[in-house]
Amino acid sequence: MRLKEFAFLYVHALNPGNYNMLMTRKKRDALQYFFIMILFSIILGGILAIPIFITMPERIEKTLAKFDRFNITGIDIQLKEPVVLLKTPKIVLDLTANRTEIGKESILITKTEIMWKRPKLDILGFKLFNTEKRPLSDYSNVLENADRIKGLSWLLFLILLPSLFLITYVLHMVKYLVIIGLSTLFAFIFIKIKKKKPGIFKVARVAVYSITVLVFLEVVLGAYISLGIFSLLIYLLFFILCLMVITEKEFKFNLQK
Numbered sequence: 001m002r003l004k005e006f007a008f009l010y011v012h013a014l015n016p017g018n019y020n021m022l023m024t025r026k027k028r029d030a031l032q033y034f035f036i037m038i039l040f041s042i043i044l045g046g047i048l049a050i051p052i053f054i055t056m057p058e059r060i061e062k063t064l065a066k067f068d069r070f071n072i073t074g075i076d077i078q079l080k081e082p083v084v085l086l087k088t089p090k091i092v093l094d095l096t097a098n099r100t101e102i103g104k105e106s107i108l109i110t111k112t113e114i115m116w117k118r119p120k121l122d123i124l125g126f127k128l129f130n131t132e133k134r135p136l137s138d139y140s141n142v143l144e145n146a147d148r149i150k151g152l153s154w155l156l157f158l159i160l161l162p163s164l165f166l167i168t169y170v171l172h173m174v175k176y177l178v179i180i181g182l183s184t185l186f187a188f189i190f191i192k193i194k195k196k197k198p199g200i201f202k203v204a205r206v207a208v209y210s211i212t213v214l215v216f217l218e219v220v221l222g223a224y225i226s227l228g229i230f231s232l233l234i235y236l237l238f239f240i241l242c243l244m245v246i247t248e249k250e251f252k253f254n255l256q257k
Contacts, residue, residue, distance in 0.1 A: 001032045006040070009033050013209040014216075019242045022209050023202055030208045034180075037212060038173050041219040042165065049223035102131050106167065117167055172219060179214070179232075180207040183239055196247055206246065210239040 009029070012018035082094040090104065095111040102108040102115040109115075114134045184204045191203065214235035217227060227234070 001029070001036060006033065006036050009209070010037065010040070010212065013212040016238070016242045016245050019206060019209065019245050023198075023205060023246055025205070027201060027205065030205045034176075034208050034211070035173070037215060038169060038176065038219075041215045042168055042172065045220045045222060046165075048220065052223055172215075176211050176215060179235075180204070180211055183207045183236070187239070187243060191243075191247070198246060202246065203243065206242050207239060210242050211235065213238045 009022070009025075010033075012022060013033075082092060082096065082099075084090065084092050091107040091109075092105045093109045095109075099108070099110050102117065105115075107114065107116045112135065115131055117131060184200065184207045187207070188200045188203050191197070214231055217225070217231040217234065
């Protein structure tokens with residue numbers, strides 16, 4: 001798919017009034033659009049988040065100011081609360097005693113280690129990544145080595161950038177495919193109960209194009225706004241509106257017959 005064609009579909013996917021036209025596109029076009037749209041959104045979201053990346057060392061310095069004591073050698077640590085250094089990709093500083101494994105974070109800093117996810121596709125085991133670790137033993141007193149830690153944060157981020165990008169793409173792709181699949185299934189069941197058209201493949205195409213709204217809110221603008229469940233509700237309302245547009249056309253077409 002050419003860039004000009006993708007841009008055309010992207011703009012028109014944000015307007016419910018264009019969905020009768022979008023339904024004339026091939027199923028293959030919708031699938032290609034989805035994968036390119038996820039890639040485009042991640043790149044655009046990363047570009048928009050550059051100001052946040054630039055201020056990351058300063059934010060780390062402010063975070064360290066929250067500690068009363070932080071001495072790794074003597075295991076003398078007091079943490080007021082876990083701190084999210086960055087939301088996208090998610091970098092968390094959590095020095096509580098029960099944090100020994102990485103969860104949803106892309107990078108987790110515990111009281112003894114830095115852990116991060118590295119891509120590893122394992123089809124039979126369904127693994128998307130492996131966890132790698134690096135000890136913090138070189139930094140005996142974190143507060144005294146704040147400048148070194150700020151430099152380490154940039155170095156670590158640059159080293160992990162390709163892995164973070166791939167992980168982000170795969171996880172977002174799986175997430176939005178699941179949402180598209182569930183939206184298509186429930187909408188198709190409801191349409192069949194009402195004894196209306198369109199068919200399941202047309203409903204699926206509506207779900208694919210309308211997911212653009214959700215991806216824009218969560219991925220492109222995710223570094224600055226966090227709507228939580230409301231972003232999903234906005235997508236569902238938009239999806240339903242687009243379905244109403246194409247089902248209305250089907251209804252009028254049947255009346256003319």
